[in-house]
Amino acid sequence: MKLWCEYAWLGGEQADAGVTIGVQGGKVVSVEPDTRPTDDAERLPGLTVPGFANAHSHAFQRILRGRTHTGRGDFWTWRRQMYSALAGLDPDTYLALATATFAEMAEAGITVVGEFHYVHHAPGGGRYEDPNAMGLAMLEAARRAGIRIALIDTCYLHGGIDTPPDEAQTRFSDGDAEAWAERVDRISGQVDQLSGPAEEPPMARLGAAIHSLRAVDPGSAARVAEWADAHQAPLHAHVSEQPAENETCREAYGATPSELLEAAGATGPRFTAVHATHLEAEDFPRLGQGGVCLCPTTERDLADGIGPARGLLEAGASISIGTDSNAVIDPFEETRAVEMDQRLATGERGVVGCGRLMEIASPAGYRQLGWPEGGRITPGAPADLVTVGFDSVRMAGTARKDPAGSLLFAAGAADVQRVMVAGETIVAEGRHRQVDVADELSASIEAVEENS
Amino acid sequence: MKLWCEYAWLGGEQADAGVTIGVQGGKVVSVEPDTRPTDDAERLPGLTVPGFANAHSHAFQRILRGRTHTGRGDFWTWRRQMYSALAGLDPDTYLALATATFAEMAEAGITVVGEFHYVHHAPGGGRYEDPNAMGLAMLEAARRAGIRIALIDTCYLHGGIDTPPDEAQTRFSDGDAEAWAERVDRISGQVDQLSGPAEEPPMARLGAAIHSLRAVDPGSAARVAEWADAHQAPLHAHVSEQPAENETCREAYGATPSELLEAAGATGPRFTAVHATHLEAEDFPRLGQGGVCLCPTTERDLADGIGPARGLLEAGASISIGTDSNAVIDPFEETRAVEMDQRLATGERGVVGCGRLMEIASPAGYRQLGWPEGGRITPGAPADLVTVGFDSVRMAGTARKDPAGSLLFAAGAADVQRVMVAGETIVAEGRHRQVDVADELSASIEAVEENS
Secondary structure, eight states: OEEEEEEEOOSSSSOEEEEEEEEETTEEEEEEOSOOOOTTEEEEEEEEEEOEEEEEEOGGGGGGTTTSSSSOBOHHHHHHHHHHTTTTOOHHHHHHHHHHHHHHHHHTTEEEEEEEEOOOSOGGGOOOSSTTHHHHHHHHHHHHHTOEEEEEEEEOOOSBTTBOOOTGGGGTOOSSHHHHHHHHHHHHHHHHHHTOOTTSOOSEEEEEEEOOTTTSOHHHHHHHHHHHHHTTOOEEEEESOSHHHHHHHHHHHSSOHHHHHHHTTOOSTTEEEEEOTTOOGGGHHHHTTSEEEEOHHHHHHTTOOOOOHHHHHHTTOEEEEOOBTOSOOOHHHHHHHHHHHHHHHHSOBOSSOHHHHHHHHTHHHHHHTTOTTOSSOSTTSBOOEEEEOSOSTTTTTTTTTSHHHHHHHTOOGGGEEEEEETTEEEEETTEESSOOHHHHHHHHHHHHHHTO | OEEEEEEEOOSSSSOEEEEEEEEETTEEEEEEOSOOOOTTEEEEEEEEEEOEEEEEEOGGGGGGTTTSSSSOBOHHHHHHHHHHTTTTOOHHHHHHHHHHHHHHHHHTTEEEEEEEEOOOSOGGGOOOSSTTHHHHHHHHHHHHHTOEEEEEEEEOOOSBTTBOOOTGGGGTOOSSHHHHHHHHHHHHHHHHHHTOOTTSOOSEEEEEEEOOTTTSOHHHHHHHHHHHHHHTOOEEEEESOSHHHHHHHHHHHSSOHHHHHHHTTOOSTTEEEEEOTTOOTTHHHHHTTSEEEEOHHHHHHTTOOOOOHHHHHHTTOEEEEOOBTOSOOOHHHHHHHHHHHHHHHHSOBOSSOHHHHHHHHTHHHHHHHTOTTOSSOSTTSBOOEEEEOSOSTTTTTTTTTSHHHHHHHTOOGGGEEEEEETTEEEEETTEESSOOHHHHHHHHHHHHHHTO
């Protein structure tokens, strides 16, 4: 298959004009800039970019959108509301909800999601017949939505340091890290079966997560890190999302969360710290070898604060973005917020820069989720492509003057025209080809509520 | 005419269900909540709210969208780029550009705009045959786009304190405040002719502005304030947008910009301070009797900082929003940013609250622009109504659980289904009925560039 793109981002600060892309076996096989359209190439007007990587999602939190925003309180108030949304989730209702949510992501230009998954067990903590029933539902949901998934299977053991899980949290806990590893070993083979033809980049991968140093003690964290090492799998953790997390770690262990993760053998090139909003100065070099996933719309919504993007980049970390709570599913807004929030924090414009924002939008997240070759339009990369039109009121008049700048600073999810994953078109003319997204969202959220 | 709204916001924290609204002579004449739809009422599914008031716009800056975002620098770097966009503006090209820009606003749910207008004269500073040709073009543009306009005619005299205007700024300057007042007196009658039937709320109003204490000396500011008093007109000014503005005022006059405005007789109930980002503690009571217009997306873009919304509300000021640079035209994003940016600044959620955000979105701006009865769905108010659908992927599944919260925190400009101004439907099914907005934006921006 050949595609002719009016513009395409091939790396760097600017988009290239007239790019012909060859696609075969789910991969990009050739890239030629500065070409004229030919009869055998499908024409893609607008700007084509590598698909957005959403490196951190909790799909079920889509239920809360627009309903937990107006009250007072802080992160911890919100967390109580979030727990109450869990009641109606079972493998069937969650499959439907996650399918609709991932399909919403697809329409927004997201081609790979890292689902940070911890709702493992039945209400009350009982195991499902297959103890991975919920994780398998996530994998199946991504398959139905047509996007790649890294199932980041999350170890979540405690309600807080030296505190047992509360009632809601019993659904998250495997009891101890050994039991977590056994369950995850079991799903490992199932993920391989779902990952697609062996010669193509996989559609599904398995990763591991230490939920946080609130929910996993340092010894258990080391066990999770050991599992990830043995499987060469991505390893993620919530890190320093709230000042209280730093304080309780200091009190209990005399160390910051990043220091504890380093001591547990978790940090390094396969590690991704999620949020990292309240790092201490000494933490930056600890995270500099790996990745950091910022979730700006969620961090703003939850009054967490502005993540230290500039310091992290200076320390060498690769930054990705995540939609996290899914109160907003718009990777354009998420990406530009990395720069825009730095402007608020520093009083300077252009802190991050256009080329680096494109890296943040796509290749950084692909790498953090286990597809190091992804997020680029280059031979051998997965053929995951998003085309943004120039004819909406948001882009009109200016997009052809600076296509990459306009995409990053003016476009939104509603401007996505076409999305291709592994060479298959899953969104055309802005609409998902398999899923009526709004209908499925309404029906699946209704079903979760009726089930609770 | 009768409308039956599935939900409508009639004030307070929540929307009402099943609201029948009677409209006659451009005004709301009756409002009945908790009704069933009837055959003689047009059904409006979703949530109907008073139209958004955009209290601060510079229409020509729409040209810069997506093209001045990626470089480095600060507010002052951006200002140089902004000045270079002026070259191709004349009464014809600006009429076309402003028509398209105001029509983009209409599609986003904006029913009244305050155009803070200072591009009065020809390149080099020569007067047009009618010295108000540019202002008249703004009025005509709003008429074509179908929205109300307050032409905030801006006095702009100096390039800085004790500094003559530079070449770009010669187009802004009337020479002195007396000449400004003479020109504005002349347009006053013309505005009255354009304002529509005498028994209906006017479609156009005239206001005055002191550009800033950088561009208008205190004596001239007093003359502008006197004019506004004599005409009982809205009076606006950029206030403390940048720390440098405070510093130069302190140096030259030993006072803050707000203090100088108070001394000039500018502050009070008819006064609106635009931005107010870097107020000093003593300034809050000075502005508490009047209005403040925050422009969060622009202030974030230009690295200005987060405006002190909480302190202003505590001081009694009414807060409105403005799209300002028009790099973003989305009053939903602008409104929720007032709350969201406070979360970043304070670490607390629910600082502003839902009912107050609705006030910020509409009635506060109407009042600041000279329509004190506007921005409410209540008998006697202008029939300016916006309906947001619940069937987009952004709103699906959650909007009926909390219509007002979902509109404020999940919806965007792309979700506007229908817009009515003075009882006339100007946007239906999300599209402007008179203007092909994207086409007109492209053509008019092209024309400005060819003209420069």
